[in-house]
Amino acid sequence: MSVKANFSSDVVDVLRTSGWDPQRTVDPTRWTLPFEERGIRAHPAVQEFLREFGGLSVDVSGPGVNCAREPFELDPLLCLGEEDRFSEWGEELGLQLFPLGELDQGRFFLGMDENGVVYLVADWVARFGPWPQAIDGLVRGVAPEEISG
Numbered sequence: 001m002s003v004k005a006n007f008s009s010d011v012v013d014v015l016r017t018s019g020w021d022p023q024r025t026v027d028p029t030r031w032t033l034p035f036e037e038r039g040i041r042a043h044p045a046v047q048e049f050l051r052e053f054g055g056l057s058v059d060v061s062g063p064g065v066n067c068a069r070e071p072f073e074l075d076p077l078l079c080l081g082e083e084d085r086f087s088e089w090g091e092e093l094g095l096q097l098f099p100l101g102e103l104d105q106g107r108f109f110l111g112m113d114e115n116g117v118v119y120l121v122a123d124w125v126a127r128f129g130p131w132p133q134a135i136d137g138l139v140r141g142v143a144p145e146e147i148s149g
Contacts, residue, residue: 007132014060018058019055024051025052026052028050028051028054031050031077032098035076038083039083040087040098042098043096043113043114045112045115045116049131050076054074056073056074057071057074058071059071060072060139065142069139069141070138070141071105072104072110072138074100076098076100076101078099079102079111086111086121089111089125089148096113103120107122108120109121112131116131117129118131124146127145
């Protein structure tokens with residue numbers, strides 16, 4: 001399921017400042033193994049995503065397209081201890097949600113389903129969309145679509 005994003009130059013600038021480049025490849029095992037040991041399987045979509053974006057901390061703020069731009073960190077280990085939250089929401093939605101990291105300095109969690117769709121996960125769930133669109137929306141301040149709460 002190899003996906004290549006076509007980000008705008010503004011989004012590319014923000015991502016590059018955060019340590020990303022289109023050829024970036026890191027081993028996702030450091031993020032996936034601790035969750036697999038706790039019963040949450042890292043599906044291929046999340047492994048591919050983490051190879052390119054895992055470990056990035058994106059520091060954005062200010063007004064966005066239709067919501068404030070909030071910093072986010074793509075480090076699944078920030079979600080350790082929240083496995084139940086991801087498995088329960090995944091069950092309710094009929095999906096396999098894997099933790100991706102945090103949004104707004106831990107106010108919300110981020111997760112991804114087996115189709116590469118990124119979610120805001122809290123006491124409610126909202127969908128940012130497939131990961132290229134989701135990254136673009138997170139950087140530019142596009143509100144996710146609330147789907148359950």
